[in-house]
Amino acid sequence: MSEKNKIQVLAFPQFIESQSHPESNRYVFAYTITITNQGAIPAKLLTRHWLITDANGKVQEVRGEGVIGEQPYLKPGESFRYTSGAMIETPVGIMQGQYTMRSDEGESFNAIIPKFTLSVPRTLH
Template structure:
């Protein structure tokens, strides 16, 4: 698990290779990742947008931008957390992702970015 705190919002990421959805013979490797967002501030925040930088070991780079996460724009109270699971496909068995969330402080409507730490996507048999 990797973790990063930005402006009092802690983001932790766990990754899992998905062999049942992968097809190595066709260069298709599927990964799931679980993200936990913890609000360690004294104010309520809302996640508005996400922006991902996805890197494949064959030098392919993609960017993904959109509203919310898995169809939600969660409001996270002080001391609370939001968890979700999503996925990413790669053309090789090794890659990585990093990015940021655009958040809003509900008290004053100000926006700020929360960094998502870079996390590796590695199929288990590649580690042998």
């Protein structure tokens, strides 16, 4: 990925106790994502691809257009923030993935979503 197409993705996960039911192996997490165009040219987010893995190794793959029904267009220096959610069957899991972006020059490239941990508080030390 060239410096002209540089997207930073930051994730902040949170356990949602009120929607979780550990006795039914249901653990609900919200995550807030901030996508920042650190490159030199504008780019539009086209699609998302997530891999959500629980502690048993069960993988959920999620693909789709945009994020939360939007395909944000980011000029250099601009950010887009959204919150979404995931449900897994264990108290700990990981999420990672990528966004497919298209620059104003018509070039498609991937913005990597770094791996982050979903964890019920006081589960990991």
